[in-house]
Amino acid sequence: MTLPPLRAVLFDKDGTLFDFTASWAGWMDGVIETLSDGCAARAGAIAQAVRFDRGARAFDPSSPLIAGTLDEGADLIRPHIAPDRAEGLGDYLLESSKHAAMVPPVPLAPLLQGLRARGLVLGVATNDAEASAHAHLHAAGIAAYFAHVLGYDSGYAPKPAPDMLLGFAARAGLPANSVAMVGDSTHDLFAARAAGMVTIGVLTGLADAATLAPHADLVLPDIGHLPDHLG
Incomplete structure (x- = not known):
């Protein structure tokens, strides 16, 4: 499946950028x-x-x-x-x-660099604390790729409410329907649907494909497969 034209990709953190277990x-x-x-x-x-x-x-x-x-x-x-x-x-x-040791499912820097090279704005929307998110992204050496990083304590209602996602779109100056939300849980997908975003599920959390598929435009084994589906 080729996704509709996108201007931004918003990632969940735990279970998406990093393998949850x-x-x-x-x-x-x-x-x-x-x-x-x-x-x-x-x-x-x-x-x-x-x-x-x-x-x-x-x-x-x-x-x-x-x-x-x-x-x-x-x-x-x-x-x-x-x-x-x-x-x-x-x-x-x-x-x-x-200080938890985050384990990425795929090499993140080349993936994110490739997405940025396509002109995509990248962000993180996590139900973790914003300070923890920044710490994990810096430790992984990928913080510079993200224009905006939002946590549950960044002034928005946490997922599955769409507030954090809409906050990202507003900060990026983009319509919500030009953004894809990538996450490993139904919380991510419910929030994305409510925000009017493209919904992409990944299987690096604990939810299986059968759980995610009814709520996702696309389900991938991990975020490394994302470039294969970009138009």
Whole structure:
């Protein structure tokens, strides 16, 4: 399938620019280890709350952390940790998440450079915090390719609301229908549909093709296949 003419591509971060499980399973296991303070029952309760299998080091596809915000994650974890841990939980999750080791599904710099060479404006819209997004993009050496990076705390309602996507289009000075949103979850696709954008799903998160296809104009194995479908 060849996509309609585009002027911009907006990427989700986790599960799209970076493989979700490879990037976040280790971080989640470390968070549970720290917050449980060596208590196996507490560790189990935290893992169950976020639907994370510590033995397999894998998230359940229904985990609310996959497309949720750090604030939503903190609300799930807080009832299962000691009061002294709960007080600074949001700050701990934000700071520790900045240092999570992101694993790209494909070499990102040549892909993004090629998209920019086509005249496309590139952006990121993530339900992660904006500061974490910037940290991850800088660590991966790709921050300079993105004109705008928006997180759940950038002044817009998080996905699946379309606000963040429409905010990107407004900042770029482009009509929404000239933008493609690329993401690994239905949150991304629902937001893109509501914004009037082209919807592209990728399979580097935890959702399968059958889940994404009803809401996507195109489903790809990973973002490396995107140039093959550009007109």
